[in-house]
Amino acid sequence: MLFTDLGLSEPILRAISEEGYTSPTPIQEKSIPAVLKGGDLLAAAQTGTGKTAGFTLPILQRLSSTAKTGGKRQLRVLILTPTRELAAQVQESVVTYGKYTGLKSTVIFGGVGANPQIKAIAAGLDILVATPGRLLDLMSQNCVSLANIEILVLDEADRMLDMGFLRDIKKILAVLPKQRQNLLFSATFSTEIKALADGLLNSPALIEVARSNSTNDAIAQLIHPVDRNQKHPLLAHLIKSNQWQQVLVFTRTKHGANKLVTQLEKDSITAMAIHGNKSQSARTKALAEFKDGKITVLVATDIAARGIDIDQLPHVVNYDLPNVSEDYVHRIGRTGRAGSNGVAVSLVCVDEHQMLRDIEKLIKQKLPQEIIAGFEPDPNAVAQPIQLRSQQHQQSRKPRPGNAGGGKSGGSGGARPAAKRSSPPKRSFNR
Structure with missing residues (x-):
């Protein structure tokens, strides 16, 4: 048609x-x-x-x-x-x-x-x-x-x-x-x-038009088991060894996003963060520079996941698995758009094994796993509790100024319209 x-x-x-x-x-x-x-x-x-x-x-x-x-x-x-x-x-x-x-x-x-x-x-x-x-x-x-x-x-x-x-x-x-x-x-x-x-x-x-909570077949999904304190070195290794040029990385918290940007910059990997605590100008700048290829890594929290629309984004990395399983589908859906292929990598430590099981149950598939040499997880590691988003979620339901997405004081940040595509015309489009 x-x-x-x-x-x-x-x-x-x-x-x-x-x-x-x-x-x-x-x-x-x-x-x-x-x-x-x-x-x-x-x-x-x-x-x-x-x-x-x-x-x-x-x-x-x-x-x-x-x-x-x-x-x-x-x-x-x-x-x-x-x-x-x-x-x-x-x-x-x-x-x-x-x-x-x-x-x-x-x-x-x-x-x-x-x-x-x-x-x-x-x-x-x-x-x-x-x-x-x-x-x-x-x-x-x-x-x-x-x-x-x-x-x-x-x-x-x-x-x-x-x-x-x-x-x-x-x-x-x-x-x-x-x-x-x-x-x-x-x-x-x-x-x-x-x-x-x-x-x-x-x-x-x-x-x-698709089974609820199903993932796009154009997205290759892969799990890398790793110890929690080795996630940052592994991410830097993957980016450098594979020569990734445009990577959208999701963290669980705003603090985690800021910390990861600092760590990546020390590894000579250009990165910026986008989340609710960033000013409007900072969010606009980060998204624009990422789309234009001026920075390699954009680190985001789930609050911004649905608004990041980038044609032919090649790589998405779950630095932290989401606490809400459905968010996994939304996160990796940033790649593999408009008929193009994409890769979604998740760095999973022992603390997140139950989250991974929940995600696999949701999407009705077992995700392939690959251990990277030099980053083998400790088989005797003991899981530590993760601060779930439920507390933040309950807070977000309370009416207050600056609630995400509106209000006088801001909440969820904005972005300038997506840059024009330089890729050849496609037969269908995703917006």
Whole structure:
């Protein structure tokens, strides 16, 4: 199937073509016609399969075909995302594929000054991309009205629930018009997502293009057993001996991310960290330099995982296994995107053996293991307890200023739109 078969208008098709795309991904092929019909939709697909375009393209089509004439523009579409990185990515897609439609959009999130965002909203918009905290902040100041919303999108809804945004979402839902189209996109169909869908969606179309919590077959997964105090030397060894040029590394904590960057720099490996405690400018700089190939390693925590969208990223390393098994799927989904191949390596110490078993149970496969010579783990090592994310998770569910992804003081950081691809055009795309 081609994009020309999906009922999209010439201006949108022209924008898609200019980006070098001709064929939709499976989630796009199924979701675009469903959204165009005007009904509610519950859609799930693996990370990196193109969910963003699965809703932005038909939304642009629907708005451009029913554009209001005369008077100030009214806000008709609200897209909610859990993190600044993801909000910026969605806004980039709206701008890129809507550039010939005449529609106007903006993105709002915490961690930056609100005045430019307020001015953009006041000038008149068709589409608003927002994180929940900043949206509620501006709503409380009467800077944004949701009275004319026709389409609501909850993007990465599973992550929003995991980050404790349910209460914020309910506050936003309470002021939206009763008659509207609701689109809920998620990487997984968890019990919590199904419960949210039951209360939000009206006889929705259901789309699931891959088994829940399955991993992309284009990603080669490998476990390296190692002692906990040898993880950093092993990572440096892998990067240097394999001549890896672009590596996304996940740590369990912000402190761990900062510490690892310092250690890698001492090994003459360029690295920067991206996490919730970093300033907006620092996060933007780190992500931009990583995309441009100016640094070899970007160290991230799970808070930023869903918003890092880099074409043909070759390597992802789990320096620490995630405490939440589903996060493993989201992490490694940063590679193997848009039909390209990728490698996901996990450095696993004795403390994480149960986490590894939980992950393998979730993804329904036994992951291959390889011990690297010189880094053999001590067979007599005793596991030590790991501070689970549950404590942080419970804290994140408490409403407070600066909650991740919004609020006056920032929370989850943002990123500038992804750099233009220099690779040859592909047949399908992942955004």
